[in-house]
């Protein structure tokens with residue numbers, strides 16, 4: 183993914199509840215904003231300085247504002263929920279790590295807040311005559327944003343998991359997959375893993391975006407030395423250097439936690455640097 187070195191000063195125009203624990207924000211500054219395509223996200227720089235990524239979930243044809251929707255989970259999303267109209271924020275991007283390509287057929291699969299990048303894709307299809315379907319799952323209907331913005335026809339399958347008691351498996355989500363369909367998925371890690379496993383059997387193309395880091399598979403433990411204090415930190419096989427560092431230094435900066443934004447990069451004593459959210463090696467950190 184290419185970095186977008188562009189800081190847009192924007193103002194929060196509107197904050198709107200969209201579902202339990204989810205608000206949408208309308209961000210604008212009275213000018214035309216850079217264009218974007220379905221699947222794009224922005225970096226939102228909050229008044230506290232925290233930076234997080236949020237998918238654009240409005241209409242790409244409307245260039246006077248950006249719309250994002252945020253589920254309240256931790257510190258930064260809590261700060262987003264407390265924003266009020268008139269607050270100034272900085273936006274970087276938009277950039278696309280989840281490009282929407284091809285002519286269909288498409289199967290869209292969204293889990294909860296994962297509907298945000300999928301919604302503009304569905305809208306693009308709904309107006310184009312493409313062959314598509316959407317499966318949208320969540321803990322309950324009340325927790326699922328934008329139900330009222332989805333096309334009201336049988337190509338849309340809403341599946342609140344509480345009705346069935348267990349989260350949908352990959353096979354259930356793929357039930358009725360049109361032949362040759364490309365799958366676009368955004369949702370929790372088990373949903374993405376289930377789809378990838380089941381699609382490996384059919385060899386269908388799958389495109390996905392993660393909002394949170396994937397589980398560490400086949401990790402090796404390693405040791406970090408903090409040069410200035412001499413402190414030694416052992417990183418176990420199933421955790422990241424960032425996770426371990428945050429325990430002793432809660433203010434350690436991070437953003438995407440998937441290795442692409444560079445926020446967590448720390449210089450090392452050998453003259454290189456380490457993205458501590460993903461890099462795994464014994465090193466002396468210049469901290």
Ligand SMILES: Cc1cc2nc3c(=O)[nH]c(=O)nc-3n(C[C@H](O)[C@H](O)[C@H](O)COP(=O)(O)OP(=O)(O)OC[C@H]3O[C@@H](n4cnc5c(N)ncnc54)[C@H](O)[C@@H]3O)c2cc1C
Pocket residue numbers: 223234235236237238250251252253254255256257258259260279295298299391392393394395438440
């Ligand atoms: C490309 C991209 C697009 C994103 N788009 C959106 C979006 O449209 N809307 C949105 O609400 N978030 C989105 N996110 C996630 C967002 O950037 C933040 O990670 C999220 O708001 C949590 O930040 P926090 O500081 O509140 O929580 P933190 O304190 O950083 O994290 C708290 C814990 O929650 C976990 N977590 C993070 N996101 C989720 C999640 N969705 N479900 C369950 N657990 C999670 C983390 O792994 C962590 O353990 C996106 C992330 C990426 C990388």
Ligand code: FES
Pocket residue numbers: 436437438439440441442443444445446447457458459460
């Ligand atoms: S937090 Fe984005 S690269 Fe590490």
